[in-house]
Amino acid sequence: MTTAPDMHRGVRVGGWSWVWRPWNVLVTAALAALTFLVFCVSISIGDFTVELSAVVRTLVGQGERVDEFVIMDLRMPRALVGVIAGVALGISGALTQSIARNPLASPDVLGITGGASATAVFVVTAGGGAAIGGAAGLSTAALTGGLLTGLLVYFLAWKKGIDGFRLILIGVSVSALTQAITTWLLVLADIRDVARAQRWLVGSLDSRSWPEVWAALWVMAVLIVVVLVVSFQMQPLHFGDDVAAGLGVRYSAVRAVLLLSAVLLAGVGVSAAGPVPFVALVAPQITMRLTRSPVPPVVASGVFGALLLIGSDLIARTVLPNDLPVGVVTAIIGGPFLVYLLVQANVRRAA
Amino acid sequence: MTALRNDATRLGTDGVTVGYADRVVLDNLDVAIPTGVITTVIGPNGCGKSTLLRTLSRLLKPRQGTVLLDGGDIARLRTKDVAKKLGLLPQTPIAPEGLTVADLVARGRHPHQSWLRQWSSDDAEVVAKALHMTGVADLAHRPVDSLSGGQRQRVWISMTLAQGTDLLLLDEPTTYLDLAHAIDVIDLVDDLHEGGCTIVMVLHDLNLAVRYSDNLIVMKAGSIVAQGHPSDVITSDLLRDTFGLQAKVIDDPVSERPLIVPIGRTHVVSKSDRHRS
Numbered sequence: 001m002t003t004a005p006d007m008h009r010g011v012r013v014g015g016w017s018w019v020w021r022p023w024n025v026l027v028t029a030a031l032a033a034l035t036f037l038v039f040c041v042s043i044s045i046g047d048f049t050v051e052l053s054a055v056v057r058t059l060v061g062q063g064e065r066v067d068e069f070v071i072m073d074l075r076m077p078r079a080l081v082g083v084i085a086g087v088a089l090g091i092s093g094a095l096t097q098s099i100a101r102n103p104l105a106s107p108d109v110l111g112i113t114g115g116a117s118a119t120a121v122f123v124v125t126a127g128g129g130a131a132i133g134g135a136a137g138l139s140t141a142a143l144t145g146g147l148l149t150g151l152l153v154y155f156l157a158w159k160k161g162i163d164g165f166r167l168i169l170i171g172v173s174v175s176a177l178t179q180a181i182t183t184w185l186l187v188l189a190d191i192r193d194v195a196r197a198q199r200w201l202v203g204s205l206d207s208r209s210w211p212e213v214w215a216a217l218w219v220m221a222v223l224i225v226v227v228l229v230v231s232f233q234m235q236p237l238h239f240g241d242d243v244a245a246g247l248g249v250r251y252s253a254v255r256a257v258l259l260l261s262a263v264l265l266a267g268v269g270v271s272a273a274g275p276v277p278f279v280a281l282v283a284p285q286i287t288m289r290l291t292r293s294p295v296p297p298v299v300a301s302g303v304f305g306a307l308l309l310i311g312s313d314l315i316a317r318t319v320l321p322n323d324l325p326v327g328v329v330t331a332i333i334g335g336p337f338l339v340y341l342l343v344q345a346n347v348r349r350a351a
Numbered sequence: 352m353t354a355l356r357n358d359a360t361r362l363g364t365d366g367v368t369v370g371y372a373d374r375v376v377l378d379n380l381d382v383a384i385p386t387g388v389i390t391t392v393i394g395p396n397g398c399g400k401s402t403l404l405r406t407l408s409r410l411l412k413p414r415q416g417t418v419l420l421d422g423g424d425i426a427r428l429r430t431k432d433v434a435k436k437l438g439l440l441p442q443t444p445i446a447p448e449g450l451t452v453a454d455l456v457a458r459g460r461h462p463h464q465s466w467l468r469q470w471s472s473d474d475a476e477v478v479a480k481a482l483h484m485t486g487v488a489d490l491a492h493r494p495v496d497s498l499s500g501g502q503r504q505r506v507w508i509s510m511t512l513a514q515g516t517d518l519l520l521l522d523e524p525t526t527y528l529d530l531a532h533a534i535d536v537i538d539l540v541d542d543l544h545e546g547g548c549t550i551v552m553v554l555h556d557l558n559l560a561v562r563y564s565d566n567l568i569v570m571k572a573g574s575i576v577a578q579g580h581p582s583d584v585i586t587s588d589l590l591r592d593t594f595g596l597q598a599k600v601i602d603d604p605v606s607e608r609p610l611i612v613p614i615g616r617t618h619v620v621s622k623s624d625r626h627r628s
Contacts, residue, residue: 010472010474010475011470016467016468017467017469017471018469018470019457232465232466232469235461236458238447238450239446239455239458240441240444240445242441242444243439243444245409245410246408246438246439246441246511247434247461247462248429248430248431248432248433248435248462249430250430292449294447294448294450294494295447295450
């Protein structure tokens with residue numbers, strides 16, 4: 001760091017100007033590059049391996065026809081759903097943690113994931129699953145369930161505004177309730193339905209198709225635009241409602257829009273990849289430490305979420321024994337890495 | 352209302368009633384804040400001091416009556432436009448862990464920024480000036496949570512200053528500070544006043560309020576019981592009636608203001624003791 005008192009250098013493009021934070025940009029770019037690399041490797045590896053160079057050539061539209069079929073029709077949807085779900089979960093976590101001003105406030109804790117799971121299991125066990133249009137119906141049901149549960153938690157926590165701690169307590173309670181419902185449904189259900197439901201519950205990227213990719217992608221793209229526009233108004237919210245109000249931010253409206261976006265993003269993530277645990281909790285916290293940002297960085301959290309999800313999926317498919325769900329790997333990798341960063345920070349502070 | 356026609360007033364209330372749930376905290380209050388001086392609101396705990404400050408700064412919406420800023424109803428103005436005229440420092444604000452002083456003070460520019468114009472050379476200039484005026488320029492790269500209470504309060508005042516308003520509302524700026532740091536912070540507030548700012552603050556320490564303010568607003572149970580220059584307002588009768596405090600008001604040996612000497616139940620030398628010695 002420099003010692004000049006003026007640390008804010010502006011960057012200007014035409015009439016646009018921002019604070020220039022080189023380290024943040026560098027880390028985000030490096031994470032994005034790494035994500036792209038894992039994305040390509042993930043596509044190249046399967047029942048047979050496609051050369052990495054062939055993958056890149058196919059991606060830019062110069063591939064051979066055989067590769068094109070394997071990559072575009074078979075493997076691409078899986079990898080893309082992983083990226084979309086990861087980005088959605090990562091951004092969702094960054095938003096909920098910012099809104100509640102508490103690192104515990106991930107969509108998992110706020111009941112969104114639990115609500116989506118309970119609804120999905122209900123559809124599988126009660127409706128027989130197939131009746132409601134297979135995977136797409138399941139995704140829609142999960143999205144709806146997650147959204148409704150998230151809104152329920154928000155309204156229950158509302159008491160002349162939103163208090164982060166209260167939001168988390170009510171989220172934990174509602175999550176416990178949805179888990180109880182899920183377990184109850186599984187106990188009552190037919191054993192074949194239970195197997196199907198379990199496969200969805202552990203989170204997986206198996207057998208995805210292009211229509212699923214497009215649906216998730218469009219919803220996510222719209223939400224990200226909304227989030228990026230509103231996130232400028234989110235910056236003062238990190239100092240609490242009174243300071244934000246003093247700086248001329250209509251904090252209730254800003255927070256409502258962002259929380260709704262977070263709930264929808266989590267819903268997109270969960271409905272696309274299943275309730276993959278830990279990505280939304282850990283991605284913002286890890287990127288905060290990598291970018292040395294005092295608050296969860298929105299864009300970098302999304303990129304890291306994607307990296308964590310498709311990286312875990314890659315490891316689950318290659319290193320580990322067959323059929324290990326991606327959710328298990330995200331927790332195995334993400335958990336210790338976050339602990340490492342926390343301990344390292346403690347050591348540095350003590351020194 | 353008559354008071355508000357005074358040209359020297361930019362901020363005031365007109366028959367404001369504020370309450371939480373079924374409790375009325377401020378009852379039909381008329382206040383006019385004189386421009387260019389330090390106004391301090393004092394009163395016993397729970398008298399509505401902070402509520403008045405929060406109402407003046409549009410954080411609380413009155414049930415009845417209006418808050419007027421430059422002649423307009425503050426509730427009808429865009430909150431961003433209000434933020435360009437009126438700076439507010441709430442009680443004990445908290446910054447995210449690891450946030451640097453420079454980043455915090457820079458946030459004060461928010462009302463002047465937009466999505467497309469998030470940082471300009473104007474912003475850089477004003478922030479640098481705010482850091483210097485509050486004496487925290489040397490701390491610019493330190494995390495706010497690593498500073499002492501007094502330094503931290505200077506930083507928050509610096510952020511409010513970076514907002515570029517000449518109307519500052521401070522809610523107990525000396526809370527949790529020891530006396531030396533409290534004096535330090537309030538000297539800074541006095542500097543801002545010398546620089547042309549109108550200041551409204553809530554203080555608990557009566558002697559600091561008396562020493563540093565040109566205008567006192569004394570409140571009790573949601574009403575204003577006295578208002579004016581400390582020398583005119585502060586009497587032992589007022590202290591007894593308003594605060595339930597037995598005190599003697601004497602001439603301050605170091606300023607031309609009154610000095611409040613509280614009389615407790617013990618450690619007071621009685622007249623007969625004094626005669627004996």
